Amino acid sequence: MSAGFSQLDDRGRLRHLITLDGLGRDLLEELLQRAEQHTSTPGEVPARGDTLRGWTVAILFAEPSTRTRASFELASVRLGADVINLDMALSSRAKGESLLDTIWTLQAMQVDAFVIRDAEAGLHEQVARHVAPHVSVISGGEAHVSHPTQGLLDALTIRQCKGGFERLAVAIVGDIRRSRVARSAHRALATLGVPEIRIVAPPEMMPDAAEYAGARRFESLDRGISGADVVMMLRLQHERAQGAEPTDLAAYHRDYGLTAARLARANTQAIVMHPGPMNRGVEIAPDVADGPQSVIRRQVANGVAVRMAVLAHLAEARRKRAP
Amino acid sequence: MSAGFSQLDDRGRLRHLITLDGLGRDLLEELLQRAEQHTSTPGEVPARGDTLRGWTVAILFAEPSTRTRASFELASVRLGADVINLDMALSSRAKGESLLDTIWTLQAMQVDAFVIRDAEAGLHEQVARHVAPHVSVISGGEAHVSHPTQGLLDALTIRQCKGGFERLAVAIVGDIRRSRVARSAHRALATLGVPEIRIVAPPEMMPDAAEYAGARRFESLDRGISGADVVMMLRLQHERAQGAEPTDLAAYHRDYGLTAARLARANTQAIVMHPGPMNRGVEIAPDVADGPQSVIRRQVANGVAVRMAVLAHLAEARRKRAP
Amino acid sequence: MSAGFSQLDDRGRLRHLITLDGLGRDLLEELLQRAEQHTSTPGEVPARGDTLRGWTVAILFAEPSTRTRASFELASVRLGADVINLDMALSSRAKGESLLDTIWTLQAMQVDAFVIRDAEAGLHEQVARHVAPHVSVISGGEAHVSHPTQGLLDALTIRQCKGGFERLAVAIVGDIRRSRVARSAHRALATLGVPEIRIVAPPEMMPDAAEYAGARRFESLDRGISGADVVMMLRLQHERAQGAEPTDLAAYHRDYGLTAARLARANTQAIVMHPGPMNRGVEIAPDVADGPQSVIRRQVANGVAVRMAVLAHLAEARRKRAP
Numbered sequence: 001m002s003a004g005f006s007q008l009d010d011r012g013r014l015r016h017l018i019t020l021d022g023l024g025r026d027l028l029e030e031l032l033q034r035a036e037q038h039t040s041t042p043g044e045v046p047a048r049g050d051t052l053r054g055w056t057v058a059i060l061f062a063e064p065s066t067r068t069r070a071s072f073e074l075a076s077v078r079l080g081a082d083v084i085n086l087d088m089a090l091s092s093r094a095k096g097e098s099l100l101d102t103i104w105t106l107q108a109m110q111v112d113a114f115v116i117r118d119a120e121a122g123l124h125e126q127v128a129r130h131v132a133p134h135v136s137v138i139s140g141g142e143a144h145v146s147h148p149t150q151g152l153l154d155a156l157t158i159r160q161c162k163g164g165f166e167r168l169a170v171a172i173v174g175d176i177r178r179s180r181v182a183r184s185a186h187r188a189l190a191t192l193g194v195p196e197i198r199i200v201a202p203p204e205m206m207p208d209a210a211e212y213a214g215a216r217r218f219e220s221l222d223r224g225i226s227g228a229d230v231v232m233m234l235r236l237q238h239e240r241a242q243g244a245e246p247t248d249l250a251a252y253h254r255d256y257g258l259t260a261a262r263l264a265r266a267n268t269q270a271i272v273m274h275p276g277p278m279n280r281g282v283e284i285a286p287d288v289a290d291g292p293q294s295v296i297r298r299q300v301a302n303g304v305a306v307r308m309a310v311l312a313h314l315a316e317a318r319r320k321r322a323p
Numbered sequence: 324m325s326a327g328f329s330q331l332d333d334r335g336r337l338r339h340l341i342t343l344d345g346l347g348r349d350l351l352e353e354l355l356q357r358a359e360q361h362t363s364t365p366g367e368v369p370a371r372g373d374t375l376r377g378w379t380v381a382i383l384f385a386e387p388s389t390r391t392r393a394s395f396e397l398a399s400v401r402l403g404a405d406v407i408n409l410d411m412a413l414s415s416r417a418k419g420e421s422l423l424d425t426i427w428t429l430q431a432m433q434v435d436a437f438v439i440r441d442a443e444a445g446l447h448e449q450v451a452r453h454v455a456p457h458v459s460v461i462s463g464g465e466a467h468v469s470h471p472t473q474g475l476l477d478a479l480t481i482r483q484c485k486g487g488f489e490r491l492a493v494a495i496v497g498d499i500r501r502s503r504v505a506r507s508a509h510r511a512l513a514t515l516g517v518p519e520i521r522i523v524a525p526p527e528m529m530p531d532a533a534e535y536a537g538a539r540r541f542e543s544l545d546r547g548i549s550g551a552d553v554v555m556m557l558r559l560q561h562e563r564a565q566g567a568e569p570t571d572l573a574a575y576h577r578d579y580g581l582t583a584a585r586l587a588r589a590n591t592q593a594i595v596m597h598p599g600p601m602n603r604g605v606e607i608a609p610d611v612a613d614g615p616q617s618v619i620r621r622q623v624a625n626g627v628a629v630r631m632a633v634l635a636h637l638a639e640a641r642r643k644r645a646p
Numbered sequence: 647m648s649a650g651f652s653q654l655d656d657r658g659r660l661r662h663l664i665t666l667d668g669l670g671r672d673l674l675e676e677l678l679q680r681a682e683q684h685t686s687t688p689g690e691v692p693a694r695g696d697t698l699r700g701w702t703v704a705i706l707f708a709e710p711s712t713r714t715r716a717s718f719e720l721a722s723v724r725l726g727a728d729v730i731n732l733d734m735a736l737s738s739r740a741k742g743e744s745l746l747d748t749i750w751t752l753q754a755m756q757v758d759a760f761v762i763r764d765a766e767a768g769l770h771e772q773v774a775r776h777v778a779p780h781v782s783v784i785s786g787g788e789a790h791v792s793h794p795t796q797g798l799l800d801a802l803t804i805r806q807c808k809g810g811f812e813r814l815a816v817a818i819v820g821d822i823r824r825s826r827v828a829r830s831a832h833r834a835l836a837t838l839g840v841p842e843i844r845i846v847a848p849p850e851m852m853p854d855a856a857e858y859a860g861a862r863r864f865e866s867l868d869r870g871i872s873g874a875d876v877v878m879m880l881r882l883q884h885e886r887a888q889g890a891e892p893t894d895l896a897a898y899h900r901d902y903g904l905t906a907a908r909l910a911r912a913n914t915q916a917i918v919m920h921p922g923p924m925n926r927g928v929e930i931a932p933d934v935a936d937g938p939q940s941v942i943r944r945q946v947a948n949g950v951a952v953r954m955a956v957l958a959h960l961a962e963a964r965r966k967r968a969p
Contacts, residue, residue, distance in 0.1 A: 042431065042433055042455055043456070043645075054691035066425065066428075067432075070407050073407060074405070074433075082720070082723050086712055086716070104943055105712075106713075108943040108947040109717060110688055110720075277424060278424055297428070297430075300427075300428050300431035301431040301432065366968075369702070369756040389748065390751050390752075393730050396730060397756075620750055621754070623750075623754035624755065
């Protein structure tokens with residue numbers, strides 16, 4: 001966040017959700033608590049509400065994403081909003097300020113919230129600075145920087161499975177350097193009181209020393225997950241995997257892939273997480289992905305609940321701000 | 324269907340609809356009866372209901388299709404479901420099991436039914452084998468193998484126009500060998516008691532001898548439609564038509580195109596059907612497509628009704644299975 | 647419109663909206679009045695209704711358009727309609743009459759209104775001639791010929807800002823020759839009684855002498871906007887701008903770009919309009935686009951209201967025609 005910009009309103013409620021940086025423990029816990037009310041058992045009618053009745057949510061995703069787009073769309077619709085989907089590369093349109101013209105145009109059509117995914121760092125804040133006071137910007141992913149709803153759903157899943165955050169050792173494994181998932185998970189978990197966060201990566205995927213304050217760094221996966229309560233695997237980035245030789249992928253799997261044998265080094269009650277989509281056989285072995293310690297599908301279910309919670313919070317905060 | 328897999332539940336109700344093979348006459352007639360209740364006169368408010376209130380239907384079409392996709396979408400929405408559309412080539416994603424990961428991800432977001440069109444034979448069953456007990460898979464077209472809702476809408480249209488199936492001669496004309504439409508129509512009509520089914524095709528488009536048991540085979544269109552009550556023309560497949568020379572298309576029209584003169588050989592009350600989209604001037608002459616014997620648009624209207632009936636049946640069956 | 651075709655029904659109400667040509671002042675004023683009821687303040691719940699409950703609106707746009715498509719979609723949804731979006735190049739499909747087959751197919755699925763944007767002049771009328779009596783065709787833009795809802799929203803914006811049309815001088819500036827926006831604005835304003843319409847363009851962008859009867863023509867922007875009450879800037883067409891050298895764009899801006907200095911020649915109360923999307927720094931300077939005289943975002947808001955008004959008018963007229 002730049003100086004002079006806040007995603008909070010005067011009451012300390014969210015006006016936007018662009019990053020988890022700067023959000024306090026109480027606010028995160030309130031969002032998790034609210035998300036719990038939006039979870040429901042698969043096979044039952046999903047949790048619904050009419051908190052967003054009359055709202056229009058515009059989903060603007062420059063990067064393709066089946067899961068995150070669908071998750072936001074369902075979260076919006078199940079709270080009663082109308083949704084419009086727009087496929088557009090916002091950052092490439094940003095020449096001559098046309099990005100903001102697009103936003104202003106949709107705002108004039110009474111869009112209440114913009115869910116934006118874009119590869120340009122800072123774009124979400126730029127939009128948030130220029131929308132009307134009643135309009136919210138929600139990040140669905142920002143470059144390598146931030147993915148706040150992913151961080152929240154990871155935290156919710158850990159809380160559900162572990163009962164809290166106080167005594168946990170959480171290992172995040174993979175391309176930490178380029179991962180917005182890792183950054184938002186680290187931020188959420190540090191704020192919520194996880195005492196031990198470990199990052200595990202080969203040297204070229206390790207973040208700069210200035211980042212991840214307080215985290216322990218490991219180059220060895222075996223040592224990094226030893227005794228961990230939570231093992232969070234990251235996706236080997238598609239753009240890297242494409243250029244990679246099969247031998248490279250095999251080498252990555254050998255050194256940083258989570259197998260059942262490796263997982264045995266973690267706490268016996270450890271849970272395995274992955275933000276999806278998985279490269280099976282690369283960063284995670286199929287039997288681990290589908291095994292009893294995996295909570296990967298629960299993460300997806302929690303994703304809808306967390307997004308409903310964020311949208312409902314934004315709507316309530318707006319109602320309270322209204323004169 | 325592979326051994327050990329059934330699309331029916333313990334009560335003999337549909338859990339999925341992947342093929343018409345193995346479905347009994349009573350079940351087909353019940354679906355047609357239910358579909359009748361969902362038909363309505365164009366210009367009046369279309370039949371609606373709330374049988375799917377709270378449901379989420381995911382439409383995953385790997386092959387482009389304006390009409391079938393729209394038909395399923397409208398059928399779902401008019402019964403109160405939320406719909407998410409996903410353009411994705413499922414079969415090409417099937418490496419490393421990521422097809423199932425995509426399905427599981429959407430299922431975790433509480434998708435209740437998947438409508439899938441794909442060019443890979445067997446993919447629908449593969450998905451159906453892996454979804455949760457409350458989730459249904461509906462085929463919107465499977466390779467050259469099966470198109471069950473098309474077979475049902477064809478049967479419904481014939482029953483509406485002819486009052487029944489008992490004394491009919493039905494001629495199916497065109498590229499039978501590669502046609503899922505023909506296979507599903509043949510299955511529906513044979514089950515429903517049509518005594519005479521004829522398949523009419525040039526030798527290279529004729530199916531193997533093991534298929535279409537009981538059907539009479541004709542290479543001559545004139546003889547094949549002589550005295551028929553129903554003439555069902557197939558679309559000359561686009562992928563073939565593209566490579567085809569104009570002279571080939573002209574030759575096909577000369578030998579297998581339905582003209583008014585040829586139609587005169589059929590029963591004077593014969594109806595003309597086509598699954599669409601039509602290649603006018605190739606497999607069917609425009610004046611026949613738009614003539615008084617054509618029921619092609621009625622097929623489209625029945626398509627929505629049949630899909631509503633299938634979805635409503637699936638929802639009812641699920642409710643009865645629930646503890 | 648061709649001889650023998652009318653977009654009005656026997657009562658003089660709209661059956662279609664393809665052009666503003668031939669529509670009387672009373673009808674236009676009624677549409678504007680109705681649109682006023684559908685405007686609402688950004689930040690409040692947008693105007694809604696259930697006039698279109700049970701309707702299905704199909705949006706078929708061959709040309710990409712974020713804003714007009716979203717505007718029609720939101721107008722439809724906020725009046726209670728179901729919407730299906732179809733991306734298809736209608737005119738290129740028009741071979742062998744497949745355009746009409748597509749329309750008839752959707753009509754058989756009980757689509758009540760088609761919103762069509764296409765680059766082929768005459769296509770909208772061709773469709774309107776062939777739909778069922780209860781079905782409406784609404785133009786979302788037709789080649790260089792017509793953009794009737796844009797003309798209505800421009801008129802509504804002028805009336806709101808100026809209190810009427812009687813004493814106004816309106817200057818339309820830019821590529822008049824290729825602009826459907828200019829044609830529809832001219833038609834609306836001439837019918838509604840604007841006494842002085844000026845068109846301002848370089849010679850190669852000036853329309854033929856037979857068009858724009860009664861309008862004053864200017865090659866000089868300075869003289870053309872002198873004393874004007876309304877300055878309506880047109881977008882420099884993208885297909886032209888792409889081929890254009892930066893020097894050409896700079897020259898266009900120098901000669902025909904609206905700057906603050908130039909705007910000072912207009913009436914001090916003059917409003918500045920633009921149909922969007924803007925080429926900032928080409929036809930309009932950023933400080934003018936965002937300045938106090940700009941009503942560009944209000945045009946967008948009025949666009950939704952006007953489209954709601956047109957849809958509601960069509961639905962009412964249909965109900966009155968029904969036996």
